[in-house]
Amino acid sequence: MKKHNFYAGPSIMSQFTIDETAKAVKDFADMGLSILEISHRSKQFQAVMDEAVALFKELLEIPEGYSVLFLGGGASLQFAMVPMNMLVKKAAYLDTGVWASKAIKEAKLFGEVDVVASSKDKNYNYIPRDYTVPSDVDYFHYTSNNTIYGTEIRKDPEVGVRMIADMSSDIFSRPVDISKYDLIYGGAQKNLAPAGVTFVIVKDDALGRTDRVIPTMLNYATHVKKGSMFNTPPVLPIFSALQTLKYYKQLGGIKVLEKMDVDKADVLYNAIDSSKMFVATVPNPEDRSIMNVCFVMKPEYKDLEKDFIDFATERGMMGIKGHRDVGGFRASLYNALPMESVKALVDVMKEFENKH
Numbered sequence: 620m621k622k623h624n625f626y627a628g629p630s631i632m633s634q635f636t637i638d639e640t641a642k643a644v645k646d647f648a649d650m651g652l653s654i655l656e657i658s659h660r661s662k663q664f665q666a667v668m669d670e671a672v673a674l675f676k677e678l679l680e681i682p683e684g685y686s687v688l689f690l691g692g693g694a695s696l697q698f699a700m701v702p703m704n705m706l707v708k709k710a711a712y713l714d715t716g717v718w719a720s721k722a723i724k725e726a727k728l729f730g731e732v733d734v735v736a737s738s739k740d741k742n743y744n745y746i747p748r749d750y751t752v753p754s755d756v757d758y759f760h761y762t763s764n765n766t767i768y769g770t771e772i773r774k775d776p777e778v779g780v781r782m783i784a785d786m787s788s789d790i791f792s793r794p795v796d797i798s799k800y801d802l803i804y805g806g807a808q809k810n811l812a813p814a815g816v817t818f819v820i821v822k823d824d825a826l827g828r829t830d831r832v833i834p835t836m837l838n839y840a841t842h843v844k845k846g847s848m849f850n851t852p853p854v855l856p857i858f859s860a861l862q863t864l865k866y867y868k869q870l871g872g873i874k875v876l877e878k879m880d881v882d883k884a885d886v887l888y889n890a891i892d893s894s895k896m897f898v899a900t901v902p903n904p905e906d907r908s909i910m911n912v913c914f915v916m917k918p919e920y921k922d923l924e925k926d927f928i929d930f931a932t933e934r935g936m937m938g939i940k941g942h943r944d945v946g947g948f949r950a951s952l953y954n955a956l957p958m959e960s961v962k963a964l965v966d967v968m969k970e971f972e973n974k975h
């Protein structure tokens with residue numbers, strides 16, 4: 620049976636990425652060796668790193684004066700590295716969920732943190748509006764897509780100060796005006812590569828403002844200077860990331876990906892909104908994520924939730940159980956997921972609804 624992959628992360632990869640990675644595990648760059656067993660300082664791997672950086676910059680239209688890094692440690696290490704490197708005195712943070720609050724917790728270790736707004740009062744099912752960011756902060760930090768709750772900020776905020784964003788789960792799903800940002804980061808395991816690599820886009824002249832002592836490995840300047848080769852980088856995930864970037868370019872780039880993502884999300888949200896049984900957990904359509912669609916059973920059908928998970932799983936729908944903090948269901952519609960899978964899920968929802 621065909622499986623449809625709705626896992627939230629790690630999550631679906633393009634077939635191209637998987638095939639090319641499998642080939643390189645057997646024989647990398649005609650070296651007669653596996654990519655698992657060659658030096659990261661070989662000219663063949665250096666070429667992979669260089670092309671990955673160049674394609675990343677090309678696809679996102681990253682202006683001059685920025686570096687793209689591929690590091691270890693996950694987005695979670697960035698929660699600490701960002702304030703360690705960028706927070707001089709005070710920073711503003713927007714609290715839109717678990718990941719945002721983890722970033723806030725780490726920032727407080729390094730300076731004053733102004734949490735300008737929070738949607739915690741409604742279990743993070745909306746994006747706060749009507750907040751102001753003080754003009755004297757070093758940066759404003761936000762999480763563009765809240766993977767767990769299915770909310771998303773799909774337009775670069777206008778807050779009057781330099782911005783930093785966690786784009787772990789929606790990078791490459793919309794154009795971003797990079798020039799408004801000092802730094803953007805994310806774990807790769809949602810829209811880019813297998814787990815193990817973290818991307819960082821950093822404005823070179825935003826570094827070096829703090830006189831705090833920073834350990835060498837945690838200092839962005841180290842990695843900028845060494846081109847992500849200060850120590851052994853995550854070789855295989857970087858190779859896979861390059862394949863995904865090639866695939867994105869071949870599809871037509873960000874605007875094409877965005878259109879595909881919006882279309883997929885529309886199909887699923889429309890099915891949920893017109894159903895008698897299911898309801899989206901994010902009421903305001905403007906706040907809804909096009910990457911992670913969260914929904915539950917209406918109160919009168921609540922006791923059928925477990926049955927629906929089993930019913931859908933038996934029909935090849937993988938990974939649709941909602942996060943424990945939200946319950947119900949979550950269908951992640953990352954870039955590599957085809958429209959066909961969304962339609963298959965909608966069919967299964969209708970079939971279940973008709974049975975009850």
Ligand SMILES: *Cc1c(COP(=O)(O)O)cnc(C)c1O
Nearest residue numbers: 693694695718764766787788806
């Ligand atoms: C998955 C995720 C993280 C955590 O990433 P790790 O690489 O596991 O540390 C952080 N932020 C967001 C928005 C995520 O979706």
